[in-house]
Amino acid sequence: MSTTAIGINAAIAVGAYFMTVRMIPRLRDMFIKANLAGRDLCKKDKPQIPESYGVLIGCVFLISMFLFIPIPFAFDEAAATDALTGGKPATFPHDKFVELIAALLSICCMIFLGFADDVLDLRWRHKLLLPTIATLPLLMVYYVNYNSTTVMMPNFARGVFGTSVNIGVLYYIFMGKLAVFCTNAINILAGINGLEVGQSLIIAASVTVFNFIELALGHQVESHQFSLHFMLPFLATSLALWKFNRYPSQVFVGDTYCYFAGMTFAVVGILGHFSKTLLLFFLPQILNFLYSTPQLFHFVPCPRHRLPKYDAKTDLLHISTTEFRLNELGKLGRLMVTLLRSMRLISWQELEDGRVITNNFTLINFVLFIFGPVHERVITQMLMGFQIICTLLALFIRYPLANYFYATET
Template identity: 65%
Template sequence: MLHIPLIVNIFISIGTYLMTLRMIPRFKEMFISASLYGKDLCKKTSDKIPESLGVISGCIFLVGLFLFIPIPFSFKEQTTKSNEFPHSEFVELVAALLSICCMILLGFADDVLNLRWRHKLLLPTIATLPILMVYYVNFNSTTIIMPKFIRPLIGHSLNIGVLYYIYMGMLAVFCTNAINILAGINGLEVGQSIVISISILIFNIIEILNNNQISGHLFSIYLITPFLTTSLALWNYNKYPAEIFVGDTFCYFAGMTFAVVGILGHFSKTLLLFFIPQIANFLYSVPQLFHLVPCPRHRLPKYNSETDLLDISSTIFVKNGLGVLGRTCVFLFRYFKLIKWQENKDGTITTNNFTLINFVLHVFGPVHEKILTRMLLGLQVVCTLIAFTIRYPMAKYFYDT
């Protein structure tokens, strides 16, 4: 009986894939008519490309899981209390869908209204409250296991209380925005989300086979499988050359889905291991994100129409016009050769924009957009292998009793 909900979930996920694949072409002209379109700045053509199509995959994902809601409880394995309904698990699933639904709505609002950055930090925090409340009511476990080398000083475990809830709230904010700032070329947002979701799925399967937190990892599989299939259908239209843009809607939808399964699936710390490129991109982007260094509105790579290749995009500033923190960041980045540095005759400095995309171009030189996407997704896969190495072989040296 345990496997029937999983089989149903897989069939529903296949249905959501086919539905997403079929619905997106039908909505393209409707979005353009509603002025939800843009132009691909990394190509010669100036055709109108519909934006925010991530809302289609998000809505189909929700419909699929709404249909799935009664399945796990109808076929739940009988226990000694056979007449007792599993209210806690039911509330988990409903709260998870509520948080994801809120982020799809807020992401679409961002695409339409172009919200400010402070709203992009506040809104995911608010949308996370339902799952934090469910976590508090059902589990309220805020104890973390300490590494072996710290145990003589602190003990085997440490209860950090409310700090753990702050961490989980910040995790949701990070996940939703980390994918959003590592974007700008065809297929990258959806592609990295596909790799991360496959990584989570593999991790869930390994943990179930090891008989660890089976209910939590099954819950994660129930959400990640339809997310993966709808994303694969979306990627079919967003990969190079993109027929659609997914918008901030998809980035918020993907990030909140990952945060939800990490928190309610009880692997929020492991989840961050699958975000190594996103963490690196965030740290590299900090000087511009916090305006320690001038940050242009768009940090997309610069397109060369003659060669059809992408090269680094630049920002220009006066060296003495930066604050102490800005000068420190620039000095460190220049010292470790993480940025391109050019001193101009007028006393200004030209550097590449601080994004992982520009850093790859800084290291390898101009490349075609399709190749650049493959390089970044290849990096995501390599980092996933590193994540599994850290999570399993290396973790034994730090946490085995």
């Protein structure tokens, strides 16, 4: 696939940006009329904001990609060479075509399922199951086209495991769980203006930079071109959404956008053959997941919403809290909170009646616990800054330390 295809893809992405910028404000009343709206609880006047705008962004992205479908095959360098030299008729790359269609099918499924979650408010077990099902087209294409389940070992582990290990079906389980993690990791690090879109933009920009670096080095050229074909329209549509979702938000993105973004990242990570590197760009989301584990798996009481508390007098955000009695927790729950308390990673207040009050276990509340009450715009900037720092760390691990951690990319 030629660089011409990337140029056309970038042009389509620019068009998608301007289309999205025009559509977002014009459809505001339509979303509110359909009762797809909510109150911004972190504002003094608690304005009504249209939500579930992720479905609009996902639709514009899909339209862009549908228009792009014939382009990479029309500009296939091998086909063009055959045609010009009068050699054998060019063979259509059916494997690449199916790869592209399967990727779009998985993304389309997650947009649909995300919108269903926004409308029907699905339970957590469904949020874990549905991304796994939506990943099946990807796994089937990977099985048919590649079926490589060999994992290269880090240099320091080769004395024990050898140069590589074939993990078989475990590799497919890993890729399925990667999709589940990506779709839900963005969703649980959310709740303040601009954070969902902001972190997605930084991850997408990180993947794009990584793709260009790999192309410059001549590594897995087709795989990284495939990734760019998805990342450029995603960046364009998300940037348009960011314009209206950043503080003070004019629209909310809903679970639809989180699912759409997560599956798009999973698609390029799996079919672009850089799933481990992709996880490096998700370091803040991984930390947030680990920190949230006691509540996510209900070892500690978890309220339905763990958003920070808003103080209308100071216009600042404070930690939100949960309360429990230690003797009501299971052994694992007591061990977790004791460990977090000893490491000073959570607030801790014991009441006379034996109840304990701690902050909710999210990265947002952790930042508020460390730095104290801050303005909503400020905490978004802090978390996005942390995301950028983690990207730089990921690139540092991927390149200067690559000879130590990974001999080659898998």
